[in-house]
Each structure stands twice: as structure tokens, then as C-alpha cells.
Amino acid sequence: MNKIITIGREFGSGGREFGRRLSEALGIAYYDQEIVSEIAKRTSLSEQYIQSISEHQNAFSFPIHVGRSFAPTLNPLLEQSLAVYQEQAEILQEMAEKSDCVIVGRCADYVLKDYHPLRIFVYADLAHKLRRCREKAPEGESLSDRELKQKMNSIDKKRARYYEFYTGHSWGDKLNFDICLNTTNLVIRDIVPAFAKLLG
């Protein structure tokens, strides 16, 4: 069975950088944007739209019974989300079959549970995440601390709703991960080689 490493992460914690660097250090595949592109190819939806209804979307912000019990059909946004999730799950399984890989987000720890992935969750304290977001901000973005905090909270809330909707598990609960890594006091670049040895 291939070695599958899944990375859950809080926004601003550096989970994506950790995943990418880890895949490079291990010399294995890293899947991120490729998944969106592949869904787009198979569903004829635009990458932008898929991005918007995947982890960062609002389909899960209403009580599910509104769609399930009282309305004759599902909310169309939810219906499309379910279809994209299904497609994404199939793509993740194909990737897991193909070779060793690192996959960030997308409930991969849950979707690929039969492949016994090494499940990592990356997090950090608020001050560190704010600092990191400032450093990585797109040029021209000038949010106040309050606005940035709101943005971070909003993204993590959506991730949590998405994860909990599809997996039935609580997002970020350490019991769903093998290793939880707090990047507050770490330089990701520096710790990756040792982690690669640990996981290699």
C-alpha cells in the first residue's frame, strides 16, 4: 500500500507550506491545485467555481434538515457541493492508488481512511497566524488586525463546517490525527528534514 500523508490545517498556520516541503523532502507527489483542475475537467465546472464551493463555501451554513426533510429537492448549491465532493473523493482514491503522496485538506484523512494515511494537523496560536498572514498577504492587501482575524475565523469556520458535514467528526480534534504540530515556535523550513526522516 502506498504511503499517504494527509495534512489538515488552520488558516495561517503554514500547513500547506509544511505539506509541500515535506513532499519535496520525501520525493513524493504533492496534490493540491491538481485536484481542483481534475474535478474541473471531469465536471465541466470552472476551477474558480469549484474552489468557491469546496472548503471555502457556504453550503453548510444552514441546518441540513432544511434541505433534507422539508424541501422536495436539495438546495441546488448543496447538491452541487455533494457532487463535487463525490468527484473529489474518487480522485483522491485514484491518487492514493497511484503513488506515495501528500494531500492537504479536502477531508483526505477521512476519505482515504482505508489506506491508513499518516494524518497530520498543523495549527498555531493566533498571534503567529496573524504574523504569517501578513508576511504572505497578496501585494496591496491591507487588512486591519481585526479584519484579518475575522477573515481567518471565517475561513476556519467554513473548513470546520465542511469537515464536520462530510465526516461527522469534529474538525481539528486531535483524536482524528496521528500527529498534531504547533508551528508557533517553529520555522517550517528547518523542521521538515527531520520530519521527513520520521515519516520516511
Added chain:
Amino acid sequence: MNKIITIGREFGSGGREFGRRLSEALGIAYYDQEIVSEIAKRTSLSEQYIQSISEHQNAFSFPIHVGRSFAPTLNPLLEQSLAVYQEQAEILQEMAEKSDCVIVGRCADYVLKDYHPLRIFVYADLAHKLRRCREKAPEGESLSDRELKQKMNSIDKKRARYYEFYTGHSWGDKLNFDICLNTTNLVIRDIVPAFAKLLG
């Protein structure tokens, strides 16, 4: 500054074994029973008694205001617990000053925060902890699954109360640790060498 590694752990997760093996792999001191012996020497209390009023005791099972606000003096058990905690904190600091070391439990992550310890929390799922407790049980102990679960819960509840009382933090909250390690799918002996490289 010396390298200090503190290990918090759920009962039955193998945190103590992990700490001991890690100290051996790193060739650094491991403090556990030595702390109790040292407190006993300094306070003239028996090691057994110190053990009973440290993490595994009941002084924190009543609301603190009973002691603080209404009674003219503290509950005697609580008073002794505070004295032992104070003594223990001093000993931990002396140990941290002396050399690199691994310390299991005893709120060491909090007491030694000025030494910037690498704070690890070891945990596992219930089935794994039950299995491990059975394997490590003293000869002649024959608890039912239900009794063993009750024992585990009771010990962890006392650890949580103790930790929360002295630190004001929630016990096992991943934000208070640098790495959380789930031993459910791991053989501790096998992962320690790689962890020693990570932390060495």
C-alpha cells in the same frame, strides 16, 4: 539554555514509555520518580503520600471557593498539596538548570515555560489504551473492561483537575503543546529513534 522536553499524557497512552525511551535515545536525563524522592527528602513526607497527593489525588474535586472564600483557613489537604506543588516547581527548575532532560507530567510544560521547553502530549484512542493497560497490568490485577475504563477515566480526570487548577489551562488542549502524538497506530519503540533525530 538546556534542552527541556516535557511530556503530558493520557493514562494508558504510553507517554511515560515514550519519555523514557526518548531520553535514552537522546542520552539526556529522565526525571520521574526522582522528583518524588527529592520532594520527600525536602518535606519529610513519605514518597507514597506525596504520590497520593500529587497528580492522582482528590484535593481539587471540590469548588475552590469553599477553601478560599468562606473558610478561615484552607482545607488541610489542599494546603499540603500547594506546599508540595511549590516544592516540586522549585525542584523542576533546578533540574532544568542542571542539564538537558525529559520530564513526564507534573505541569512541567507550564512550570518551566521560561525555559521554552519542547512540549509533547501523548494520547491514544480508548481501545488502544485499554489494550495497553491490560498488557502492562500488575500481575493478579483482573479488572473488567468497565472497571478498567472507570479507573482510566478517574485518573485522567484527576490529572485534568490538577493541571487546570495550577495552570489555568485546559488539560490536553493542543494549543498548549508543540507536538501531540497519537500512539494508537504506533509502536513506541519503533518511532523513538526518528523522534530523537527530530528533537536532537
